[in-house]
Amino acid sequence: MVYSEMTIRKEKISSNDFFQVERWMNTAPLCICSTQTVWEAAKIMEQTELDVMPVVDENDQLVGLLSFRTILSNLLKDSTGSSLIEDIPVYLYDSVRPTDQMTDIVKMQAECLPVVDQSNKILGIITPKEMMNFYTKSMSIVQKKRNAIEILSSVLESAYEGIAVVDEFGILIEFNEAYSRFTGISREEAIGRHVTEVIDNTNLHVTVKTAIPERGVIQNIQGQDMVVHRIPIWEGERVVGAIGMLIFEGVTEIYKIYENLQMNYRNKRVEGSPYSKNNKKNDAESSQVLGTSKEISEVKRIARRAAKTAATVLITGESGTGKEVFARNIHQLSSSLGPFVSVNCGAIPEALFESELFGYEEGAFTGAKKGGKQGKFELAEKGIIFLDEIGEMPLTMQTKLLRVLQEKEAERVGGVAKYKINARIIAATNKNLEEMVSNKTFREDLYYRLNIINIHVPPLRKRRQDIPILLSYYLKEVCNKYHMPMKSFNPDAVSALMSYPWKGNIRELINTIEQIVTLVDSQEIHLVHLPHSIKEMQWEQAEEVTDVKNVSLLEKAKSMGEQMEKESIIKALTHTGGNKTKAAEMLGIHRTTLYQKIKKYDIY
Known part of the structure; x- marks a missing residue:
């Protein structure tokens, strides 16, 4: 019986596993069972032109390696070839595990190496063919890395x-x-x-x-x-x-250039309407999305794609995550010629909703402004109208908004003539609109009209990598705002701020920075200067870590090992008279590693 289909399913190999035997072995080796005859083995090896074959028992466990020379020797003694494989000597072999390194098995100098698992079952085989494949691929990678290093080195030096x-x-x-x-x-x-x-x-x-x-x-x-x-x-x-x-x-x-730029800015600064057609330039800074984490980078990518279209956008996310900043960012990146007009749907009384959005004519109601008033949709002509907190919009207004979206025209309160709507709509909410649709508190047809492009802004706790960038930016902003000397956070304070959950997101972070800047006299902000809730959480986390360390035998063993390592470094430095290069050679480590350990153990 020949095992020609012993294919083992291979897990996905990462780049770190490049040198593992599992990456290179032949997973379908031809094996012969120990209960087969010598003649059968001879026929198989003659047909396949193999010089060596693995021998397995009835349980698929590796017995040894059978060479063509051994078969010839046996046939010379018994030309019938009726002897069983298990009755003839198979030579001793080396075997390897799937996780062994290809660079190590080179030292074995074997023409055939079986790969076995813990129960000695054969998983694959390494032959000169596999070795040659490994050499070819690894040399190619080494050459590419060498070229990349040379290019990087050239860039750094030039x-x-x-x-x-x-x-x-x-x-x-x-x-x-x-x-x-x-x-x-x-x-x-x-x-x-x-x-x-x-x-x-x-x-x-x-x-x-x-x-x-x-x-x-x-x-x-x-x-x-x-x-x-x-x-x-x-x-x-x-x-x-x-x-x-x-x-x-x-x-x-540079100072001179900066002063000139500041003077030009002050001379050219012109106060105008908040809905001026030039507000794209004025709002460039307010539309800046800060952060480089994977999570926020993906959202920024979607926003850039959305800016190239005229489709309606629905921005979702917790309160304080910066949904309006993303809306302004889309406006800034778009080809829109009109202004950005923001409407907080949760702050307008229901009775005034229609007149605020669509405007009113003179005499439409008691107290109406002479000459009437333009609505937000009219003010956003050729621009973007941002409907914040859209989930707070009354059902009656949802119906009218849906009609505006469908017909692209509206009518002022008290008016008879309709005017064309030429403004792109971006809506935002911190509510679950799908759930509101199910509860009949938000119109389903309006939801699907708004949700053409959905942008979900992640909470700050889901992108902690961005916290240092936000701290740096808003710290400068707040210091400049209150005309105070520039302050900085020390490492412990940054660590505490990064581990805090920030339920209020970026808005809470900005308020916290403002509180710290105005109350702390020190130029460097330490852990003790942070609000009590942040310090308390940091202390609790520190106590938990301490408790774990107190009961961890592994940590104690590690500490003992570090103490021995420290003592060895001190002895080496003493022996070499403080010469770090010679000490590194004595310890068998790289000089850079020795500097790291000297720093780690505070050895001077």
Whole structure:
């Protein structure tokens, strides 16, 4: 009996499993059962031109390897070939597991390697053919990576700006030639050292801890003011490093340019109607969507697509997530020539709803304005009307709004002539409109008219990666608003703010920043300065972590291991007279790793 269909289902292999045997093995090897005869084995090997075949027992467990030479030797003794495989010697073999590394099995120098599971059942086989395939593919990948590294290195070295990259411990892992020239410290000497030892007044190690990007800030390096960027490097939900870039070698000219721009802005600033046709330029800043997380990036992508069309948009999300900001963003990105007109449907009394939306004629009711008044739809001509809190709109007005959407025309209260509606509608709500439709509190036909393009803005707790960016932006905004010196958050405060659930979302975050800025005198904001609810939650989390550590044997074992590692490093440094390069060689680790561990254990 020949096992020619022993195909094992392979799980999806990630890039980290590239070198595993499972990725390369032949999952359908030809095997022969130990109860078959030598003659049967000879015929199979002659037909398939195999020199070696795995032998399995009746339970599919690997017995050994049978070579063509062994078969020939047996046939010379017994030309009938009637002997059973189990009665002749099969030679000893090496076997490997699916999770073993291909780079390790090269040392075995075997022409055939069975791959078995824990019960010794055969899963596949590695032959010279599989080895050659592995070599070819791996060499191709290595070459591509080498080319990519060379290109990146060329970009870093040819860039005019100085570029420095640190890891999560603040250790320099890249330091280009431009930075080297400016500081007078060679690349070889800089890499592996803590960034504070190489660059004056740097905050790059703080950027790693706080995850707050800083763009266009002034840093004094070797007595000269420089304009720098500091950008955190994210890997999933964790900051693994930061990039620092020198933008200008001097800022005197930049100050002059800035002052000129400010003067021009003040001279050209003209107060006008809130519905001016030029308000797309004036509202550019209010339409800025902050954040780089995966969640918010996807919503921004949909908003950009929506801006290219004239379709009705329904924006959903919790209160305070920034739904109006997205509406303004769509208006800013669109080709619309008209204004952005916002209407809060939850703030208008039901009796005034129709006149507010569609306007009224002179004498339409007691107290009506002389000459009448334009409605919001008229004011939004060729622009966008934003119906916020659409779920609060009365049913009677829902019916009239639906008619306007269908007929593209409306009529003022007290008027007889209809006028054309030429405004795009964007609606928003924090309510579940589908549930309201089921409860008959929102018209189903209106819901489907509004919900052509749906944009759901995620709550802040679902995109915590964006919190440092929001903190940095609104901290500057609030400080400028109250004409106060610029403040900053320390790492512990940022950590607490990132772990807070923010039930009120961005609106709550802005209010919290405003409270802190106005009440805290210190330039640096610490954990103790945060509102009580945030501090209390942080302390509770810290107590939970402490409790877990107190009862965890694994943590105790880890602590003992770290203590031994610390002692070994101290001994190596003592033995080499503080020479870190020689100490790293003695410990068998890279010099960068030694710097990281010195920093970790506070060894000086």
